[in-house]
Amino acid sequence: MSVLKGLWPLGAGLVFLGLLGQIIPQVMNPYYFSILIYAGINITLASSLNLVNGLTGQFSMGHAGFMAVGGYVAAFMNMSLFMDVHFAGMPNYVSEGFFLFLSLIVGGTAAAILGYVVGLPSLRLKGDYLAIVTLGFGEIIRVLILNMDFIGGARGIPGIPQWTNFFWVYGVALVCIVSINRLMDSSHGRALLAVREDEIAAEATGVNTTKYKVIAFVIGAFWAGVAGALFAHFLTYLNPSTFDFNRSFEIIIMVVLGGMGSMTGAVFAAIFLTVLRESLRPLQELTQLDFRMVIYSLMLIILMLTRPNGFFGTKELTDFGWFKRFKKKLGA
Protein backbone atom coordinates (compact mmCIF):
# COMPACT_ATOMS: atom_id res chain seq x y z
CA MET A 1 0.00 0.00 0.00
CA SER A 2 2.21 2.77 -1.26
CA VAL A 3 -0.69 5.21 -0.82
CA LEU A 4 -0.57 4.74 2.91
CA LYS A 5 3.20 5.09 3.13
CA GLY A 6 4.26 8.06 5.19
CA LEU A 7 0.90 8.30 6.90
CA TRP A 8 2.22 7.15 10.27
CA PRO A 9 2.49 10.75 11.57
CA LEU A 10 -1.23 11.11 10.88
CA GLY A 11 -2.00 7.97 12.87
CA ALA A 12 0.23 9.14 15.71
CA GLY A 13 -1.43 12.54 15.59
CA LEU A 14 -4.88 10.98 15.87
CA VAL A 15 -3.82 8.88 18.85
CA PHE A 16 -2.32 11.97 20.46
CA LEU A 17 -5.56 13.90 19.85
CA GLY A 18 -7.54 11.05 21.37
CA LEU A 19 -5.46 11.27 24.54
CA LEU A 20 -5.65 15.06 24.58
CA GLY A 21 -9.41 14.80 24.13
CA GLN A 22 -9.57 12.84 27.39
CA ILE A 23 -7.62 15.45 29.35
CA ILE A 24 -8.68 18.83 27.99
CA PRO A 25 -12.41 18.83 28.90
CA GLN A 26 -11.42 17.93 32.49
CA VAL A 27 -9.03 20.82 33.00
CA MET A 28 -10.53 23.51 30.80
CA ASN A 29 -13.25 26.00 31.59
CA PRO A 30 -16.31 25.13 29.40
CA TYR A 31 -16.38 28.55 27.77
CA TYR A 32 -12.75 28.29 26.60
CA PHE A 33 -13.46 24.73 25.57
CA SER A 34 -16.28 25.85 23.28
CA ILE A 35 -13.94 28.43 21.70
CA LEU A 36 -11.44 25.65 21.16
CA ILE A 37 -14.09 23.53 19.44
CA TYR A 38 -15.25 26.38 17.20
CA ALA A 39 -11.65 27.12 16.29
CA GLY A 40 -11.25 23.51 15.22
CA ILE A 41 -14.40 23.57 13.09
CA ASN A 42 -13.26 26.84 11.54
CA ILE A 43 -9.88 25.30 10.71
CA THR A 44 -11.65 22.63 8.67
CA LEU A 45 -13.86 25.23 6.99
CA ALA A 46 -10.99 27.58 6.18
CA SER A 47 -8.72 24.81 4.90
CA SER A 48 -11.41 23.42 2.63
CA LEU A 49 -12.30 26.84 1.26
CA ASN A 50 -8.60 27.48 0.77
CA LEU A 51 -8.50 24.51 -1.57
CA VAL A 52 -11.14 26.15 -3.76
CA ASN A 53 -10.37 29.86 -3.40
CA GLY A 54 -6.68 29.84 -2.72
CA LEU A 55 -5.15 26.81 -4.36
CA THR A 56 -7.45 26.47 -7.37
CA GLY A 57 -8.14 30.19 -7.66
CA GLN A 58 -11.92 29.90 -8.01
CA PHE A 59 -13.52 32.52 -5.82
CA SER A 60 -16.47 30.78 -4.17
CA MET A 61 -18.76 32.68 -1.83
CA GLY A 62 -21.25 29.97 -0.91
CA HIS A 63 -19.34 27.83 1.53
CA ALA A 64 -21.92 28.29 4.28
CA GLY A 65 -24.52 26.65 2.04
CA PHE A 66 -22.55 23.40 1.92
CA MET A 67 -21.96 23.61 5.63
CA ALA A 68 -25.72 23.96 6.12
CA VAL A 69 -26.45 20.93 3.97
CA GLY A 70 -23.94 18.77 5.84
CA GLY A 71 -25.23 19.95 9.19
CA TYR A 72 -28.89 19.45 8.38
CA VAL A 73 -28.45 16.06 6.72
CA ALA A 74 -26.34 14.72 9.59
CA ALA A 75 -28.61 16.12 12.28
CA PHE A 76 -31.75 14.88 10.55
CA MET A 77 -30.31 11.41 10.07
CA ASN A 78 -29.17 11.04 13.65
CA MET A 79 -32.31 12.50 15.15
CA SER A 80 -34.71 10.38 13.15
CA LEU A 81 -32.75 7.12 13.14
CA PHE A 82 -29.92 6.72 15.61
CA MET A 83 -30.51 9.02 18.53
CA ASP A 84 -31.54 6.32 20.97
CA VAL A 85 -29.66 3.40 19.49
CA HIS A 86 -26.95 1.92 21.69
CA PHE A 87 -24.70 -1.03 21.05
CA ALA A 88 -25.39 -3.71 23.61
CA GLY A 89 -22.60 -4.30 26.08
CA MET A 90 -20.49 -1.35 25.00
CA PRO A 91 -20.01 2.07 26.57
CA ASN A 92 -22.12 4.91 25.19
CA TYR A 93 -19.26 6.76 23.56
CA VAL A 94 -18.68 3.87 21.18
CA SER A 95 -22.15 4.04 19.67
CA GLU A 96 -22.14 7.83 19.77
CA GLY A 97 -18.78 7.97 18.05
CA PHE A 98 -19.85 5.44 15.47
CA PHE A 99 -23.03 7.27 14.55
CA LEU A 100 -21.30 10.63 14.59
CA PHE A 101 -18.67 9.27 12.23
CA LEU A 102 -21.40 7.86 10.01
CA SER A 103 -23.25 11.15 9.97
CA LEU A 104 -20.04 13.05 9.18
CA ILE A 105 -19.55 10.84 6.14
CA VAL A 106 -23.21 11.08 5.09
CA GLY A 107 -23.40 14.85 5.68
CA GLY A 108 -20.12 15.41 3.86
CA THR A 109 -21.21 13.23 0.96
CA ALA A 110 -24.54 15.05 0.67
CA ALA A 111 -22.69 18.36 0.55
CA ALA A 112 -20.24 16.93 -1.98
CA ILE A 113 -23.05 15.76 -4.25
CA LEU A 114 -24.60 19.18 -4.03
CA GLY A 115 -21.18 20.67 -4.69
CA TYR A 116 -21.01 18.64 -7.87
CA VAL A 117 -24.49 19.75 -8.95
CA VAL A 118 -23.65 23.38 -8.20
CA GLY A 119 -20.08 23.29 -9.40
CA LEU A 120 -20.50 21.63 -12.76
CA PRO A 121 -22.57 24.43 -14.29
CA SER A 122 -21.20 27.40 -12.35
CA LEU A 123 -17.50 26.66 -12.74
CA ARG A 124 -17.83 27.52 -16.40
CA LEU A 125 -17.96 31.08 -15.14
CA LYS A 126 -14.98 33.10 -13.99
CA GLY A 127 -14.05 35.64 -11.38
CA ASP A 128 -16.81 37.98 -10.32
CA TYR A 129 -19.55 35.96 -11.97
CA LEU A 130 -18.50 32.78 -10.24
CA ALA A 131 -18.44 34.66 -6.94
CA ILE A 132 -21.96 35.96 -7.37
CA VAL A 133 -23.37 32.63 -8.61
CA THR A 134 -21.91 30.69 -5.70
CA LEU A 135 -23.26 33.38 -3.41
CA GLY A 136 -26.61 32.87 -5.11
CA PHE A 137 -26.51 29.11 -4.66
CA GLY A 138 -25.67 29.57 -0.99
CA GLU A 139 -28.69 31.82 -0.58
CA ILE A 140 -30.94 29.43 -2.51
CA ILE A 141 -29.92 26.57 -0.24
CA ARG A 142 -30.73 28.69 2.78
CA VAL A 143 -34.11 29.78 1.40
CA LEU A 144 -34.99 26.19 0.53
CA ILE A 145 -34.15 25.02 4.05
CA LEU A 146 -36.20 27.91 5.37
CA ASN A 147 -39.18 26.59 3.44
CA MET A 148 -38.80 22.94 4.49
CA ASP A 149 -41.11 22.33 7.35
CA PHE A 150 -40.01 18.82 8.28
CA ILE A 151 -36.60 20.14 9.35
CA GLY A 152 -38.05 23.03 11.28
CA GLY A 153 -38.10 25.74 8.62
CA ALA A 154 -37.42 29.16 10.10
CA ARG A 155 -37.80 27.82 13.64
CA GLY A 156 -34.72 25.62 13.26
CA ILE A 157 -34.20 22.20 14.79
CA PRO A 158 -33.40 21.94 18.51
CA GLY A 159 -32.36 18.89 20.45
CA ILE A 160 -29.59 17.50 18.28
CA PRO A 161 -27.49 15.11 20.42
CA GLN A 162 -24.21 16.67 21.53
CA TRP A 163 -21.77 14.08 20.28
CA THR A 164 -19.02 16.28 18.92
CA ASN A 165 -15.98 16.35 21.15
CA PHE A 166 -12.39 17.52 21.01
CA PHE A 167 -11.13 14.36 19.33
CA TRP A 168 -13.62 14.47 16.46
CA VAL A 169 -13.18 18.17 15.75
CA TYR A 170 -9.39 18.13 15.69
CA GLY A 171 -9.23 14.67 14.16
CA VAL A 172 -11.33 15.90 11.24
CA ALA A 173 -9.24 19.08 10.96
CA LEU A 174 -6.05 17.01 10.91
CA VAL A 175 -7.33 14.56 8.31
CA CYS A 176 -8.64 17.45 6.21
CA ILE A 177 -5.33 19.31 6.25
CA VAL A 178 -3.26 16.19 5.62
CA SER A 179 -5.48 15.05 2.77
CA ILE A 180 -5.40 18.45 1.09
CA ASN A 181 -1.63 18.67 1.52
CA ARG A 182 -1.19 15.22 0.02
CA LEU A 183 -3.51 16.15 -2.82
CA MET A 184 -1.47 19.27 -3.54
CA ASP A 185 1.74 17.22 -3.63
CA SER A 186 0.28 14.90 -6.25
CA SER A 187 0.04 15.52 -9.98
CA HIS A 188 -3.64 16.36 -9.49
CA GLY A 189 -2.64 19.10 -7.10
CA ARG A 190 -0.16 20.47 -9.61
CA ALA A 191 -3.02 20.61 -12.10
CA LEU A 192 -5.09 22.64 -9.61
CA LEU A 193 -2.21 25.08 -9.17
CA ALA A 194 -1.84 25.32 -12.93
CA VAL A 195 -5.52 26.25 -13.21
CA ARG A 196 -4.99 28.98 -10.64
CA GLU A 197 -1.89 30.43 -12.27
CA ASP A 198 -3.18 30.56 -15.83
CA GLU A 199 -6.26 28.77 -16.98
CA ILE A 200 -5.57 29.11 -20.69
CA ALA A 201 -2.01 27.90 -20.36
CA ALA A 202 -3.16 24.98 -18.23
CA GLU A 203 -5.69 23.99 -20.82
CA ALA A 204 -3.08 24.29 -23.56
CA THR A 205 -0.79 21.89 -21.72
CA GLY A 206 -3.54 19.29 -21.53
CA VAL A 207 -5.08 19.91 -18.11
CA ASN A 208 -8.82 19.32 -18.15
CA THR A 209 -9.56 22.58 -16.35
CA THR A 210 -13.29 22.05 -15.82
CA LYS A 211 -12.70 18.60 -14.34
CA TYR A 212 -10.09 19.86 -11.91
CA LYS A 213 -12.12 22.88 -10.89
CA VAL A 214 -15.08 20.61 -10.14
CA ILE A 215 -12.85 18.19 -8.22
CA ALA A 216 -11.57 20.99 -6.01
CA PHE A 217 -15.08 22.31 -5.53
CA VAL A 218 -16.49 18.89 -4.59
CA ILE A 219 -13.71 18.19 -2.09
CA GLY A 220 -14.18 21.64 -0.60
CA ALA A 221 -17.91 21.05 -0.31
CA PHE A 222 -17.34 17.65 1.30
CA TRP A 223 -15.22 19.09 4.10
CA ALA A 224 -17.62 21.99 4.56
CA GLY A 225 -20.41 19.43 4.99
CA VAL A 226 -18.36 17.49 7.53
CA ALA A 227 -17.66 20.71 9.42
CA GLY A 228 -21.36 21.52 9.31
CA ALA A 229 -22.18 18.11 10.79
CA LEU A 230 -19.66 18.67 13.59
CA PHE A 231 -21.09 22.12 14.18
CA ALA A 232 -24.65 20.74 14.39
CA HIS A 233 -23.64 18.09 16.90
CA PHE A 234 -21.86 20.60 19.08
CA LEU A 235 -24.33 23.48 19.15
CA THR A 236 -27.29 21.00 19.33
CA TYR A 237 -29.42 23.54 17.50
CA LEU A 238 -29.56 24.50 13.82
CA ASN A 239 -31.23 27.48 12.25
CA PRO A 240 -31.08 28.55 8.58
CA SER A 241 -30.01 32.06 9.56
CA THR A 242 -26.78 30.64 11.01
CA PHE A 243 -25.72 29.84 7.46
CA ASP A 244 -26.36 33.15 5.79
CA PHE A 245 -24.00 35.22 3.72
CA ASN A 246 -22.13 36.48 6.78
CA ARG A 247 -21.08 32.96 7.63
CA SER A 248 -19.64 32.44 4.14
CA PHE A 249 -17.96 35.77 4.44
CA GLU A 250 -16.38 34.85 7.74
CA ILE A 251 -14.78 31.80 6.12
CA ILE A 252 -13.63 33.86 3.16
CA ILE A 253 -11.93 36.40 5.39
CA MET A 254 -10.10 33.56 7.15
CA VAL A 255 -8.70 32.41 3.83
CA VAL A 256 -7.84 35.91 2.63
CA LEU A 257 -6.31 36.97 5.92
CA GLY A 258 -4.11 33.91 6.09
CA GLY A 259 -3.06 34.35 2.51
CA MET A 260 -4.94 32.72 -0.34
CA GLY A 261 -3.18 29.51 -1.17
CA SER A 262 -1.46 28.92 2.16
CA MET A 263 -2.77 26.10 4.34
CA THR A 264 -0.70 27.38 7.24
CA GLY A 265 -2.29 30.77 6.75
CA ALA A 266 -5.80 29.33 6.70
CA VAL A 267 -5.24 27.45 9.95
CA PHE A 268 -3.61 30.45 11.58
CA ALA A 269 -6.34 32.85 10.48
CA ALA A 270 -9.12 30.47 11.53
CA ILE A 271 -7.73 30.35 15.06
CA PHE A 272 -6.99 34.07 15.10
CA LEU A 273 -10.47 35.11 13.97
CA THR A 274 -12.27 32.73 16.32
CA VAL A 275 -10.32 34.11 19.25
CA LEU A 276 -10.73 37.70 18.02
CA ARG A 277 -14.47 37.24 17.74
CA GLU A 278 -14.71 36.02 21.31
CA SER A 279 -12.42 38.67 22.68
CA LEU A 280 -14.63 41.31 21.10
CA ARG A 281 -17.58 39.99 23.05
CA PRO A 282 -16.94 41.97 26.27
CA LEU A 283 -16.72 45.14 24.20
CA GLN A 284 -20.00 44.25 22.58
CA GLU A 285 -21.65 43.66 25.93
CA LEU A 286 -20.29 46.92 27.25
CA THR A 287 -21.50 49.06 24.36
CA GLN A 288 -24.46 46.98 23.22
CA LEU A 289 -23.11 47.36 19.68
CA ASP A 290 -21.86 44.67 17.36
CA PHE A 291 -18.40 45.74 16.23
CA ARG A 292 -17.41 42.36 14.88
CA MET A 293 -18.46 42.74 11.26
CA VAL A 294 -17.25 46.35 11.11
CA ILE A 295 -13.82 45.27 12.29
CA TYR A 296 -13.77 42.31 9.90
CA SER A 297 -14.68 44.44 6.93
CA LEU A 298 -12.21 47.20 7.79
CA MET A 299 -9.54 44.55 8.26
CA LEU A 300 -10.33 43.18 4.82
CA ILE A 301 -10.13 46.58 3.12
CA ILE A 302 -6.92 47.58 4.87
CA LEU A 303 -5.40 44.19 4.14
CA MET A 304 -6.16 44.51 0.44
CA LEU A 305 -4.76 48.03 0.33
CA THR A 306 -1.57 47.32 2.23
CA ARG A 307 -0.78 43.62 2.16
CA PRO A 308 -2.95 41.93 -0.47
CA ASN A 309 -1.25 38.57 0.00
CA GLY A 310 -2.43 38.14 3.57
CA PHE A 311 -0.19 37.03 6.43
CA PHE A 312 1.48 34.16 4.66
CA GLY A 313 0.99 34.76 0.93
CA THR A 314 1.26 31.35 -0.65
CA LYS A 315 3.98 30.24 1.76
CA GLU A 316 3.66 27.28 4.08
CA LEU A 317 5.24 26.72 7.45
CA THR A 318 7.76 24.42 5.81
CA ASP A 319 8.93 27.20 3.47
CA PHE A 320 10.38 29.36 6.21
CA GLY A 321 14.11 29.24 6.86
CA TRP A 322 13.77 29.00 10.62
CA PHE A 323 11.48 26.02 10.29
CA LYS A 324 13.97 24.22 8.06
CA ARG A 325 16.82 24.94 10.49
CA PHE A 326 14.63 23.74 13.34
CA LYS A 327 13.92 20.54 11.46
CA LYS A 328 17.62 20.03 10.76
CA LYS A 329 18.44 20.51 14.41
CA LEU A 330 15.94 17.80 15.25
CA GLY A 331 17.85 15.59 12.86
CA ALA A 332 14.81 14.77 10.79
Next chain:
Amino acid sequence: MTEFIQHLVNGLGLGSMYALIALGYTMVFGILQLINFAHSDVYMLGAFFGYYVSKFFNLSLHPGYGSLSAALLCSMVGCAIVGFFIERFAYRPLRKSPRINVLITAVGVSLFLEFGGQLLFGADPKYFAPLLEPGEPIFIGGVQLNRIQLIVLGVSLALMLGLQFIIFKTKIGRAMRAVSFSHTNAALMGIPVDFVISFTFMLGSALAGAAGILVALTYPKIDPLMGMMFGLKAFVAAVVGGIGNVTGAVIGALIMGVAESMVIGYLASTYRDALAFAILIIILLFRPAGILGKNVKEKV
Protein backbone atom coordinates in the same frame (compact mmCIF):
# COMPACT_ATOMS: atom_id res chain seq x y z
CA MET B 1 -56.82 38.88 -16.12
CA THR B 2 -57.26 42.01 -14.01
CA GLU B 3 -55.26 40.32 -11.29
CA PHE B 4 -52.49 39.58 -13.78
CA ILE B 5 -52.37 43.18 -14.97
CA GLN B 6 -52.32 44.33 -11.36
CA HIS B 7 -49.27 42.15 -10.68
CA LEU B 8 -47.71 43.43 -13.89
CA VAL B 9 -48.17 47.05 -12.83
CA ASN B 10 -46.79 46.35 -9.34
CA GLY B 11 -43.89 44.55 -10.98
CA LEU B 12 -43.10 47.48 -13.25
CA GLY B 13 -43.02 49.78 -10.23
CA LEU B 14 -40.64 47.45 -8.43
CA GLY B 15 -38.63 46.99 -11.61
CA SER B 16 -38.16 50.72 -12.10
CA MET B 17 -36.61 50.95 -8.63
CA TYR B 18 -34.33 48.03 -9.43
CA ALA B 19 -33.44 49.81 -12.66
CA LEU B 20 -32.14 52.92 -10.88
CA ILE B 21 -29.75 50.78 -8.85
CA ALA B 22 -28.89 48.45 -11.71
CA LEU B 23 -27.80 51.46 -13.76
CA GLY B 24 -25.14 52.29 -11.20
CA TYR B 25 -23.82 48.73 -11.23
CA THR B 26 -23.73 48.61 -14.98
CA MET B 27 -22.04 51.98 -15.48
CA VAL B 28 -19.29 51.19 -13.01
CA PHE B 29 -18.81 47.77 -14.54
CA GLY B 30 -18.71 49.25 -18.02
CA ILE B 31 -15.96 51.65 -17.06
CA LEU B 32 -13.88 49.64 -14.57
CA GLN B 33 -14.92 45.98 -15.09
CA LEU B 34 -15.61 45.98 -11.37
CA ILE B 35 -18.68 44.75 -9.54
CA ASN B 36 -19.20 47.49 -7.03
CA PHE B 37 -20.72 45.43 -4.24
CA ALA B 38 -20.94 48.56 -2.10
CA HIS B 39 -23.43 50.09 -4.51
CA SER B 40 -26.37 48.42 -2.79
CA ASP B 41 -25.34 50.04 0.47
CA VAL B 42 -25.08 53.44 -1.11
CA TYR B 43 -28.75 52.95 -1.90
CA MET B 44 -29.37 52.13 1.77
CA LEU B 45 -27.53 55.33 2.74
CA GLY B 46 -29.78 57.19 0.30
CA ALA B 47 -32.85 56.10 2.22
CA PHE B 48 -31.21 57.10 5.50
CA PHE B 49 -30.13 60.50 4.18
CA GLY B 50 -33.75 61.07 3.23
CA TYR B 51 -34.88 59.91 6.66
CA TYR B 52 -32.59 62.25 8.55
CA VAL B 53 -33.16 65.20 6.23
CA SER B 54 -36.91 64.91 6.59
CA LYS B 55 -36.53 64.51 10.33
CA PHE B 56 -34.22 67.50 10.63
CA PHE B 57 -36.36 69.85 8.54
CA ASN B 58 -39.67 68.31 9.66
CA LEU B 59 -40.51 67.64 6.03
CA SER B 60 -43.15 65.07 6.91
CA LEU B 61 -45.24 67.83 8.50
CA HIS B 62 -45.70 69.35 5.08
CA PRO B 63 -46.02 66.40 2.76
CA GLY B 64 -46.04 67.32 -0.89
CA TYR B 65 -43.94 67.54 -4.00
CA GLY B 66 -41.71 70.23 -2.48
CA SER B 67 -40.67 68.09 0.48
CA LEU B 68 -40.23 65.07 -1.74
CA SER B 69 -37.95 66.86 -4.19
CA ALA B 70 -35.96 68.36 -1.31
CA ALA B 71 -35.38 64.91 0.21
CA LEU B 72 -34.64 63.44 -3.19
CA LEU B 73 -32.08 66.12 -3.99
CA CYS B 74 -30.36 65.91 -0.58
CA SER B 75 -30.04 62.16 -0.73
CA MET B 76 -28.76 62.21 -4.32
CA VAL B 77 -26.09 64.74 -3.42
CA GLY B 78 -25.20 62.87 -0.24
CA CYS B 79 -24.88 59.58 -2.07
CA ALA B 80 -22.82 61.14 -4.84
CA ILE B 81 -20.34 62.33 -2.20
CA VAL B 82 -20.24 58.88 -0.60
CA GLY B 83 -19.70 57.32 -4.04
CA PHE B 84 -16.81 59.68 -4.69
CA PHE B 85 -15.08 58.78 -1.42
CA ILE B 86 -15.57 55.04 -1.92
CA GLU B 87 -13.92 55.21 -5.32
CA ARG B 88 -11.16 57.54 -4.18
CA PHE B 89 -10.08 55.64 -1.09
CA ALA B 90 -11.00 52.00 -1.69
CA TYR B 91 -10.89 51.35 -5.41
CA ARG B 92 -8.46 53.83 -6.92
CA PRO B 93 -5.39 52.57 -5.02
CA LEU B 94 -6.18 49.08 -6.32
CA ARG B 95 -6.71 49.92 -9.97
CA LYS B 96 -3.62 48.01 -11.05
CA SER B 97 -4.13 45.04 -8.71
CA PRO B 98 -5.53 41.65 -9.70
CA ARG B 99 -9.30 41.54 -10.10
CA ILE B 100 -9.76 39.24 -7.14
CA ASN B 101 -8.24 41.79 -4.74
CA VAL B 102 -10.59 44.48 -5.98
CA LEU B 103 -13.51 42.09 -5.62
CA ILE B 104 -12.58 41.34 -2.01
CA THR B 105 -12.21 45.04 -1.30
CA ALA B 106 -15.64 45.71 -2.78
CA VAL B 107 -17.18 43.07 -0.55
CA GLY B 108 -15.33 44.61 2.39
CA VAL B 109 -16.60 48.12 1.64
CA SER B 110 -20.12 46.78 1.30
CA LEU B 111 -20.01 45.03 4.67
CA PHE B 112 -18.37 48.05 6.25
CA LEU B 113 -21.21 50.31 5.13
CA GLU B 114 -23.85 47.80 6.23
CA PHE B 115 -22.52 47.14 9.68
CA GLY B 116 -21.12 50.62 10.14
CA GLY B 117 -24.63 51.80 9.35
CA GLN B 118 -25.93 49.41 11.96
CA LEU B 119 -23.64 51.02 14.54
CA LEU B 120 -24.49 54.54 13.45
CA PHE B 121 -28.23 54.28 12.85
CA GLY B 122 -29.06 51.36 15.11
CA ALA B 123 -30.03 47.89 13.98
CA ASP B 124 -33.76 48.32 14.49
CA PRO B 125 -35.83 49.35 11.46
CA LYS B 126 -36.83 53.00 11.22
CA TYR B 127 -40.15 54.27 10.01
CA PHE B 128 -39.75 56.58 7.03
CA ALA B 129 -42.45 59.22 7.51
CA PRO B 130 -44.42 59.67 4.29
CA LEU B 131 -43.34 62.69 2.28
CA LEU B 132 -46.37 62.41 0.07
CA GLU B 133 -49.96 61.58 0.88
CA PRO B 134 -50.94 58.39 -0.90
CA GLY B 135 -54.16 60.08 -2.04
CA GLU B 136 -57.13 58.33 -3.49
CA PRO B 137 -56.22 55.25 -5.53
CA ILE B 138 -57.05 55.51 -9.21
CA PHE B 139 -58.81 52.62 -10.89
CA ILE B 140 -58.22 51.89 -14.55
CA GLY B 141 -60.34 48.94 -15.59
CA GLY B 142 -60.14 47.32 -12.18
CA VAL B 143 -56.36 47.83 -11.87
CA GLN B 144 -55.50 49.85 -8.83
CA LEU B 145 -52.85 52.55 -9.00
CA ASN B 146 -51.94 54.95 -6.24
CA ARG B 147 -50.14 58.26 -6.32
CA ILE B 148 -46.90 56.87 -4.90
CA GLN B 149 -46.69 54.22 -7.61
CA LEU B 150 -47.18 56.89 -10.27
CA ILE B 151 -44.53 59.10 -8.66
CA VAL B 152 -42.09 56.20 -8.48
CA LEU B 153 -42.62 55.37 -12.14
CA GLY B 154 -42.45 59.03 -13.16
CA VAL B 155 -39.33 59.93 -11.19
CA SER B 156 -37.42 56.85 -12.25
CA LEU B 157 -38.38 57.36 -15.88
CA ALA B 158 -37.26 61.00 -15.72
CA LEU B 159 -33.95 60.03 -14.11
CA MET B 160 -33.31 57.31 -16.66
CA LEU B 161 -33.98 59.69 -19.53
CA GLY B 162 -31.68 62.21 -17.88
CA LEU B 163 -28.96 59.60 -17.63
CA GLN B 164 -29.47 58.65 -21.27
CA PHE B 165 -29.02 62.32 -22.16
CA ILE B 166 -25.85 62.65 -20.09
CA ILE B 167 -24.26 59.53 -21.54
CA PHE B 168 -25.11 60.07 -25.18
CA LYS B 169 -25.46 63.84 -25.67
CA THR B 170 -22.91 65.55 -23.46
CA LYS B 171 -19.17 65.89 -23.53
CA ILE B 172 -18.65 64.10 -20.24
CA GLY B 173 -20.88 61.30 -21.46
CA ARG B 174 -18.73 60.88 -24.52
CA ALA B 175 -15.68 60.83 -22.26
CA MET B 176 -17.32 58.11 -20.15
CA ARG B 177 -17.94 55.99 -23.21
CA ALA B 178 -14.37 56.54 -24.38
CA VAL B 179 -12.91 55.51 -21.01
CA SER B 180 -15.06 52.38 -20.99
CA PHE B 181 -13.39 51.34 -24.25
CA SER B 182 -9.81 51.92 -23.17
CA HIS B 183 -8.30 53.83 -20.29
CA THR B 184 -4.97 54.29 -22.03
CA ASN B 185 -6.34 55.53 -25.30
CA ALA B 186 -8.80 57.82 -23.59
CA ALA B 187 -5.95 59.30 -21.58
CA LEU B 188 -3.95 59.82 -24.78
CA MET B 189 -6.87 61.78 -26.22
CA GLY B 190 -6.64 64.16 -23.29
CA ILE B 191 -9.52 62.78 -21.28
CA PRO B 192 -8.96 63.09 -17.52
CA VAL B 193 -9.59 59.39 -16.79
CA ASP B 194 -9.58 59.68 -13.00
CA PHE B 195 -12.11 62.48 -13.10
CA VAL B 196 -14.36 60.57 -15.48
CA ILE B 197 -14.28 57.50 -13.24
CA SER B 198 -15.09 59.60 -10.19
CA PHE B 199 -17.92 61.22 -12.11
CA THR B 200 -19.32 57.82 -13.10
CA PHE B 201 -19.32 56.69 -9.49
CA MET B 202 -21.03 59.88 -8.40
CA LEU B 203 -23.66 59.59 -11.11
CA GLY B 204 -24.43 55.98 -10.27
CA SER B 205 -24.50 56.69 -6.56
CA ALA B 206 -26.87 59.62 -7.05
CA LEU B 207 -29.28 57.33 -8.89
CA ALA B 208 -28.99 54.80 -6.07
CA GLY B 209 -29.78 57.59 -3.61
CA ALA B 210 -32.91 58.46 -5.55
CA ALA B 211 -33.87 54.79 -5.56
CA GLY B 212 -33.41 54.76 -1.78
CA ILE B 213 -35.99 57.53 -1.38
CA LEU B 214 -38.43 55.93 -3.82
CA VAL B 215 -38.20 52.56 -2.11
CA ALA B 216 -38.66 54.19 1.28
CA LEU B 217 -41.78 55.91 -0.03
CA THR B 218 -43.19 52.56 -1.13
CA TYR B 219 -41.96 50.41 1.77
CA PRO B 220 -41.52 52.85 4.67
CA LYS B 221 -39.56 50.48 6.93
CA ILE B 222 -35.85 51.14 6.43
CA ASP B 223 -32.90 49.43 8.12
CA PRO B 224 -29.13 49.32 7.55
CA LEU B 225 -29.26 45.89 5.92
CA MET B 226 -32.02 46.77 3.49
CA GLY B 227 -29.54 47.11 0.65
CA MET B 228 -28.21 43.59 0.92
CA MET B 229 -31.04 41.74 -0.81
CA PHE B 230 -32.47 44.60 -2.83
CA GLY B 231 -29.07 45.56 -4.16
CA LEU B 232 -28.17 41.98 -5.03
CA LYS B 233 -31.37 41.69 -7.01
CA ALA B 234 -30.60 44.93 -8.81
CA PHE B 235 -27.18 43.56 -9.61
CA VAL B 236 -28.77 40.39 -10.94
CA ALA B 237 -30.99 42.60 -13.08
CA ALA B 238 -27.90 44.31 -14.50
CA VAL B 239 -26.34 40.94 -15.33
CA VAL B 240 -29.56 39.66 -16.88
CA GLY B 241 -29.69 42.68 -19.14
CA GLY B 242 -26.02 42.40 -20.04
CA ILE B 243 -23.71 44.12 -17.60
CA GLY B 244 -22.09 47.24 -18.96
CA ASN B 245 -25.09 47.97 -21.14
CA VAL B 246 -27.31 50.85 -19.95
CA THR B 247 -30.47 49.87 -21.85
CA GLY B 248 -29.94 46.24 -20.87
CA ALA B 249 -29.91 47.18 -17.20
CA VAL B 250 -33.34 48.78 -17.48
CA ILE B 251 -34.78 45.83 -19.41
CA GLY B 252 -33.28 43.32 -16.96
CA ALA B 253 -34.60 45.29 -14.00
CA LEU B 254 -38.12 45.37 -15.40
CA ILE B 255 -37.99 41.62 -16.04
CA MET B 256 -36.81 41.07 -12.47
CA GLY B 257 -39.50 43.30 -11.01
CA VAL B 258 -42.32 41.66 -12.96
CA ALA B 259 -41.05 38.13 -12.27
CA GLU B 260 -40.79 38.85 -8.57
CA SER B 261 -44.24 40.35 -8.37
CA MET B 262 -45.64 37.32 -10.21
CA VAL B 263 -43.95 34.95 -7.74
CA ILE B 264 -45.41 36.91 -4.84
CA GLY B 265 -48.81 36.96 -6.49
CA TYR B 266 -49.09 33.37 -7.63
CA LEU B 267 -46.56 31.38 -5.57
CA ALA B 268 -45.31 32.36 -2.13
CA SER B 269 -43.44 35.45 -1.04
CA THR B 270 -40.88 33.34 0.84
CA TYR B 271 -39.45 32.25 -2.52
CA ARG B 272 -38.91 35.76 -3.83
CA ASP B 273 -35.28 35.92 -2.76
CA ALA B 274 -34.40 32.58 -4.28
CA LEU B 275 -36.07 33.59 -7.53
CA ALA B 276 -33.56 36.33 -8.28
CA PHE B 277 -30.68 33.91 -8.03
CA ALA B 278 -32.47 31.27 -10.00
CA ILE B 279 -32.94 33.76 -12.84
CA LEU B 280 -29.30 34.79 -12.55
CA ILE B 281 -28.04 31.24 -12.73
CA ILE B 282 -30.22 30.35 -15.70
CA ILE B 283 -29.17 33.48 -17.59
CA LEU B 284 -25.48 33.00 -16.86
CA LEU B 285 -25.60 29.39 -17.96
CA PHE B 286 -27.40 29.93 -21.22
CA ARG B 287 -26.44 33.45 -22.15
CA PRO B 288 -23.49 34.46 -19.98
CA ALA B 289 -23.27 37.93 -21.50
CA GLY B 290 -26.89 38.76 -20.67
CA ILE B 291 -29.72 39.71 -22.97
CA LEU B 292 -28.09 42.69 -24.68
CA GLY B 293 -24.46 41.99 -23.84
CA LYS B 294 -21.76 41.11 -26.31
CA ASN B 295 -19.74 37.96 -25.83
CA VAL B 296 -16.10 38.90 -25.44
CA LYS B 297 -13.54 36.40 -26.66
CA GLU B 298 -10.71 35.77 -24.27
CA LYS B 299 -7.29 36.41 -25.72
CA VAL B 300 -3.94 35.32 -24.43
